[in-house]
Amino acid sequence: MSKVGIVLISHSSKIAEGIYELIRQVIQDVPIELAGGTEDNEIGTSIDKIMKAIQKADQGQGVLLFYDIGSAKMNAEMAIEMTESIQAKLIESPLVEGAYMAAVESGMGKKLQDIYDSVKEEFHCENS
Amino acid sequence: MSKVGIVLISHSSKIAEGIYELIRQVIQDVPIELAGGTEDNEIGTSIDKIMKAIQKADQGQGVLLFYDIGSAKMNAEMAIEMTESIQAKLIESPLVEGAYMAAVESGMGKKLQDIYDSVKEEFHCENS
Amino acid sequence: MELTIEDTIKWMQLTNDKIQKNKEHLTALDQVIGDSDHGINMARGFQEVMKKLDAATYETVSDVMKDVAMTLMSKVGGAAGPLYGTAFLKLSMSLKDSQKVDESSFAKALEEAVQGIIMRGKANAGEKTMLDVWIPVQDYFSANNVKADELETIAKTAMEQTKELKATKGRASYFKDKSIGHIDPGSASSYYLFTSLAEVIE
Amino acid sequence: MELTIEDTIKWMQLTNDKIQKNKEHLTALDQVIGDSDHGINMARGFQEVMKKLDAATYETVSDVMKDVAMTLMSKVGGAAGPLYGTAFLKLSMSLKDSQKVDESSFAKALEEAVQGIIMRGKANAGEKTMLDVWIPVQDYFSANNVKADELETIAKTAMEQTKELKATKGRASYFKDKSIGHIDPGSASSYYLFTSLAEVIE
Numbered sequence: 001m002s003k004v005g006i007v008l009i010s011h012s013s014k015i016a017e018g019i020y021e022l023i024r025q026v027i028q029d030v031p032i033e034l035a036g037g038t039e040d041n042e043i044g045t046s047i048d049k050i051m052k053a054i055q056k057a058d059q060g061q062g063v064l065l066f067y068d069i070g071s072a073k074m075n076a077e078m079a080i081e082m083t084e085s086i087q088a089k090l091i092e093s094p095l096v097e098g099a100y101m102a103a104v105e106s107g108m109g110k111k112l113q114d115i116y117d118s119v120k121e122e123f124h125c126e127n128s
Numbered sequence: 129m130s131k132v133g134i135v136l137i138s139h140s141s142k143i144a145e146g147i148y149e150l151i152r153q154v155i156q157d158v159p160i161e162l163a164g165g166t167e168d169n170e171i172g173t174s175i176d177k178i179m180k181a182i183q184k185a186d187q188g189q190g191v192l193l194f195y196d197i198g199s200a201k202m203n204a205e206m207a208i209e210m211t212e213s214i215q216a217k218l219i220e221s222p223l224v225e226g227a228y229m230a231a232v233e234s235g236m237g238k239k240l241q242d243i244y245d246s247v248k249e250e251f252h253c254e255n256s
Numbered sequence: 257m258e259l260t261i262e263d264t265i266k267w268m269q270l271t272n273d274k275i276q277k278n279k280e281h282l283t284a285l286d287q288v289i290g291d292s293d294h295g296i297n298m299a300r301g302f303q304e305v306m307k308k309l310d311a312a313t314y315e316t317v318s319d320v321m322k323d324v325a326m327t328l329m330s331k332v333g334g335a336a337g338p339l340y341g342t343a344f345l346k347l348s349m350s351l352k353d354s355q356k357v358d359e360s361s362f363a364k365a366l367e368e369a370v371q372g373i374i375m376r377g378k379a380n381a382g383e384k385t386m387l388d389v390w391i392p393v394q395d396y397f398s399a400n401n402v403k404a405d406e407l408e409t410i411a412k413t414a415m416e417q418t419k420e421l422k423a424t425k426g427r428a429s430y431f432k433d434k435s436i437g438h439i440d441p442g443s444a445s446s447y448y449l450f451t452s453l454a455e456v457i458e
Numbered sequence: 459m460e461l462t463i464e465d466t467i468k469w470m471q472l473t474n475d476k477i478q479k480n481k482e483h484l485t486a487l488d489q490v491i492g493d494s495d496h497g498i499n500m501a502r503g504f505q506e507v508m509k510k511l512d513a514a515t516y517e518t519v520s521d522v523m524k525d526v527a528m529t530l531m532s533k534v535g536g537a538a539g540p541l542y543g544t545a546f547l548k549l550s551m552s553l554k555d556s557q558k559v560d561e562s563s564f565a566k567a568l569e570e571a572v573q574g575i576i577m578r579g580k581a582n583a584g585e586k587t588m589l590d591v592w593i594p595v596q597d598y599f600s601a602n603n604v605k606a607d608e609l610e611t612i613a614k615t616a617m618e619q620t621k622e623l624k625a626t627k628g629r630a631s632y633f634k635d636k637s638i639g640h641i642d643p644g645s646a647s648s649y650y651l652f653t654s655l656a657e658v659i660e
């Protein structure tokens with residue numbers, strides 16, 4: 001059965017890799033794609049990496065995007081606009097904590113909007 | 129001038145290292161110590177690593193501890209109890225986002241409680 | 257019942273044997289509703305406990321338990337580390353002034369251990385955690401003339417009943433309703449601990 | 459003023475020259491209230507823009523700007539990438555149907571570019587961002603018969619005035635009151651952009 005994909009956007013490729021490890025210890029069958037660092041793997045984000053990650057993470061059930069700070073959000077929004085054929089949703093939640101929770105829920109076969117709502121409900125954050 | 133220290137507790141040593149990179153790009157003079165992974169650098173946390181990190185991060189201004197999920201919190205609390213001579217405070221906030229903000233504030237010379245309050249105010253999270 | 261220093265060491269030895277033998281089983285339980293490391297965590301922790309106990313000599317049961325506590329705390333990792341660590345630390349503290357550990361002092365110590373686990377993990381009865389074994393065992397110690405076979409049955413039944421519970425604390429809580437139908441790994445390791453105790457006081 | 463394809467390429471060329479020359483200055487500005495990468499980001503982005511423009515041939519100003527947009531978007535990184543990228547994309551889209559780019563069509567396009575930056579970054583005037591240069595420049599284009607020297611002065615003054623502002627968006631906002639007293643890096647790079655435009659329309 002196809003699952004909702006997760007895209008991890010971080011200024012640091014290590015952060016994205018670490019979250020991947022953390023999730024994979026628990027959940028194996030959910031597509032998780034990383035968009036950490038710039039094209040040269042410096043600190044920053046890359047629209048191209050995010051777009052590719054969205055495309056790879058989509059199994060037809062859509063993709064949830066998690067990001068760390070500030071400008072990653074803008075790059076994520078642009079990438080979503082440029083991959084309009086895919087149902088991709090950016091979520092404001094703690095990066096590590098939210099992505100972990102979403103992966104477990106996706107593993108249980110939940111739908112994109114339900115996972116989105118669960119994560120939002122769990123982390124009532126004004127900002128993140 | 130001595131600064132408030134930051135301890136990054138994560139189940140994954142890569143996550144802690146990545147946050148360190150992210151912060152160091154912006155702030156150089158704040159003590160940041162990592163407690164990522166178990167003693168064998170597997171996924172998990174280690175009380176001993178956390179205790180050592182608290183001790184190294186303290187410059188006399190106290191230490192703020194950030195953690196990722198669940199059981200890291202218990203290990204952090206025990207470590208704090210076991211290093212009672214140091215003013216160490218665990219904070220419930222998004223790990224990456226909160227630690228970044230705290231480091232900037234510590235870099236500006238703010239005191240432990242003020243940084244704690246700022247981060248809590250920024251991230252009105254029920255849970256994290 | 258009376259628990260001597262030798263009994264206590266034997267208790268840990270038997271627990272270690274069971275945990276090493278059932279390492280994969282504990283891991284399998286943790287795989288369904290967790291991160292597949294409870295067997296690894298507990299096996300590593302108790303192996304270190306045995307190393308520690310073998311290398312030292314003790315004057316009191318309390319001191320044995322203190323070493324158990326410190327070792328579990330720093331070697332188990334995961335949630336089980338601080339929880340078992342706290343439990344044994346509380347046992348050790350409670351038994352500090354007991355010349356000999358009899359049933360009533362042990363029952364009292366067990367009560368404090370349970371309070372320690374609750375304080376540390378902020379869970380309570382019915383949340384599908386090790387407490388769902390510790391609490392019934394503690395109740396039994398408080399109310400009864402302890403018999404080995406009864407202790408064994410109570411611990412086993414309690415462990416099995418965690419199957420029907422929904423996890424609301426720890427890693428398993430992420431699975432919500434899907435956590436129902438599986439035995440809690442921490443309750444299984446706690447069962448090994450108390451069935452070993454039953455063997456010792458037999 | 460009229461902006462031809464050659465003018466547009468020249469504009470980018472002059473901008474690139476200034477950014478390469480002032481790479482360290484931009485980075486130094488970003489060091490005080492940011493993450494020290496604005497010079498690196500912009501230099502990398504505009505170098506790629508020049509590579510792209512040198513290798514292609516164009517039929518319209520709009521097409522040149524579209525390539526500028528796509529390149530900045532994917533090569534600059536950081537906040538400046540999507541922001542400059544969006545700005546040039548809006549310029550390109552607004553000028554799509556203009557046979558020749560005159561002052562009024564450019565003024566209109568600039569207005570849409572500013573709207574694009576606002577939409578993308580959710581900032582507004584006075585938040586110590588590149589908008590604090592883009593908005594006064596756009597106002598000047600809307601209201602006046604554009605003169606090169608006036609354009610230069612307006613962009614420069616606007617950039618300098620960001621010094622007094624407190625950042626409430628982007629990385630610099632973490633510094634709160636301490637962000638006051640320093641020129642905003644994105645405003646400095648925007649100044650290079652508009653002073654190059656002034657040279658082109660001279």
Ligand SMILES: Nc1ncnc2c1ncn2[C@@H]1O[C@H](COP(=O)(O)OP(=O)(O)O)[C@@H](O)[C@H]1O
Pocket residue numbers: 199286290291293294297298333334335336337339373376377378379384385386387425426427440441442443
């Ligand atoms: N908050 C808590 N209170 C009591 N027991 C808990 C709590 N969280 C987890 N546990 C127990 O710990 C066990 C899991 O231990 P382990 O797998 O070693 O740790 P982790 O979940 O960190 O990987 C659970 O099965 C449960 O019995």
Ligand SMILES: Nc1ncnc2c1ncn2[C@@H]1O[C@H](COP(=O)(O)OP(=O)(O)O)[C@@H](O)[C@H]1O
Pocket residue numbers: 071488492493495496499500535536537538539541575578579580581586587588589627628629642643644645
């Ligand atoms: N939300 C925003 N809206 C408008 N401009 C912004 C915003 N955030 C940042 N900027 C601009 O971007 C500049 C920083 O760019 P850069 O250093 O390349 O990105 P980053 O801050 O991600 O490292 C700032 O000086 C500011 O002018």
Ligand SMILES: [Mg+2]
Pocket residue numbers: 286290291292293294334427
């Ligand atoms: Mg586990």
Ligand SMILES: [Mg+2]
Pocket residue numbers: 171172291293334335
């Ligand atoms: Mg674990």
Ligand SMILES: [Mg+2]
Pocket residue numbers: 488492493494495496536629
């Ligand atoms: Mg920057």
Ligand SMILES: [Mg+2]
Pocket residue numbers: 043044493495536537
């Ligand atoms: Mg940057």
